[in-house]
Amino acid sequence: MKEQIVAIDVRPAELGDRSPRQGVQDLVRPRIYGRLAEEGCGRDVAYLVLHPAVNFMHHYLIEPMQARGRAILGLNTRYVNNDSTLLVERVIQDIGAGVRFLRESGYKRIVYIGNSGGGSVGTLYQAQAEKLTIDSTPDGLPIDLYPEDLPPVDAIVLASCHIGRGRHFGMSLDPSVLDERELTRTDPGLDMFNPANGPPYDREWLKRYSAAQSARHRRITDWALGRLREIDAMPDEAGLVDEPFLIHRTYARPQILDPTIDPNDRPVATSIWGGARATNYAATVLGRFTTLRSYLSQWSLLGRAADGPARLAETSVPVINIRFSADEGTYPSLSQEYSDAAEGRCDDYTLVGARHFPYKQENGPALISELADTIAEWGDRR
Numbered sequence: 001m002k003e004q005i006v007a008i009d010v011r012p013a014e015l016g017d018r019s020p021r022q023g024v025q026d027l028v029r030p031r032i033y034g035r036l037a038e039e040g041c042g043r044d045v046a047y048l049v050l051h052p053a054v055n056f057m058h059h060y061l062i063e064p065m066q067a068r069g070r071a072i073l074g075l076n077t078r079y080v081n082n083d084s085t086l087l088v089e090r091v092i093q094d095i096g097a098g099v100r101f102l103r104e105s106g107y108k109r110i111v112y113i114g115n116s117g118g119g120s121v122g123t124l125y126q127a128q129a130e131k132l133t134i135d136s137t138p139d140g141l142p143i144d145l146y147p148e149d150l151p152p153v154d155a156i157v158l159a160s161c162h163i164g165r166g167r168h169f170g171m172s173l174d175p176s177v178l179d180e181r182e183l184t185r186t187d188p189g190l191d192m193f194n195p196a197n198g199p200p201y202d203r204e205w206l207k208r209y210s211a212a213q214s215a216r217h218r219r220i221t222d223w224a225l226g227r228l229r230e231i232d233a234m235p236d237e238a239g240l241v242d243e244p245f246l247i248h249r250t251y252a253r254p255q256i257l258d259p260t261i262d263p264n265d266r267p268v269a270t271s272i273w274g275g276a277r278a279t280n281y282a283a284t285v286l287g288r289f290t291t292l293r294s295y296l297s298q299w300s301l302l303g304r305a306a307d308g309p310a311r312l313a314e315t316s317v318p319v320i321n322i323r324f325s326a327d328e329g330t331y332p333s334l335s336q337e338y339s340d341a342a343e344g345r346c347d348d349y350t351l352v353g354a355r356h357f358p359y360k361q362e363n364g365p366a367l368i369s370e371l372a373d374t375i376a377e378w379g380d381r382r
Contacts, residue, residue, distance in 0.1 A: 061368070099152075164305055180220070262332055262334075312341040
């Protein structure tokens with residue numbers, strides 16, 4: 001079946017916007033790209049699948065949905081493969097450009113598929129499409145979003161969605177870090193990789209661990225806010241509006257090594273990116289490179305997509321929440337928050353045996369086929 005690459009223009013930011021930019025094009029002519037599979041499909045419904053920073057033009061649902069006669073757009077944001085300057089407020093503007101493109105292409109209904117990190121930005125998008133309240137970024141700078149930027153979708157599919165960038169980041173920070181500037185200095189009493197602490201982990205130790213994670217998260221946020229106050233107090237001729245920085249060791253979740261915490265069918269001792277310790281100490285991964293303003297927008301609890309279920313509660317459209325029963329990155333209690341947030345209009349489905357990336361599994365084709373059937377059949381009823 002034929003597919004096509006589409007280029008979609010996004011309204012340029014207004015002059016005076018001091019927010020982080022993804023290169024000169026972001027200022028002059030922001031443009032996003034997607035892969036549209038619509039040959040052989042009707043115009044009753046189109047699906048849009050998106051992640052704030054991952055390339056979803058090759059998403060594993062594109063061919064299966066098209067094969068079932070459902071058009072689908074795998075859309076990238078302006079931050080594809082580089083979230084170091086990502087602003088959630090611009091991500092939802094990019095989603096809106098994709099929804100408008102599908103509307104103008106003649107599709108009667110649009111269903112948003114939020115997979116993994118695409119879930120919380122999708123719930124924020126729909127909440128703002130139904131009632132726009134954002135007029136600034138979390139650091140207080142004005143942002144130019146308008147209702148016409150955000151045409152609403154008709155339904156939301158959540159598939160293996162984490163809780164939201166801010167909350168997910170806070171729950172993943174390594175609290176044993178002793179110096180934000182030094183990668184290896186560690187408090188052994190809060191080190192999940194210290195055999196003296198577990199696994200299995202004592203529940204009282206886990207409470208201390210969680211409290212220390214929250215404290216580190218607050219410290220980073222407070223430092224970023226303070227540094228921005230210094231920058232904003234500088235004269236315009238200083239030319240400084242933002243600043244890059246590193247955050248070390250951002251994926252230390254005890255659930256990886258202890259399957260008795262929020263249990264599901266996940267394999268033990270591996271994250272969605274591989275070995276637990278290697279992931280935590282990697283030179284890349286979750287929020288490693290960022291800027292002050294981008295951190296506040298996407299990784300702090302001040303971010304608008306920090307809490308996906310809270311944003312979902314602000315929407316009114318039908319929802320299906322699809323859990324992957326062997327998910328290494330999205331745990332059952334957190335996934336349940338989405339269902340609770342949309343109680344009365346949310347259907348639930350469990351994809352038994354699926355890990356976070358089902359296409360990597362030996363039985364991946366069967367799992368993806370079941371997932372596509374579920375989405376298509378549910379979407380036809382909405």
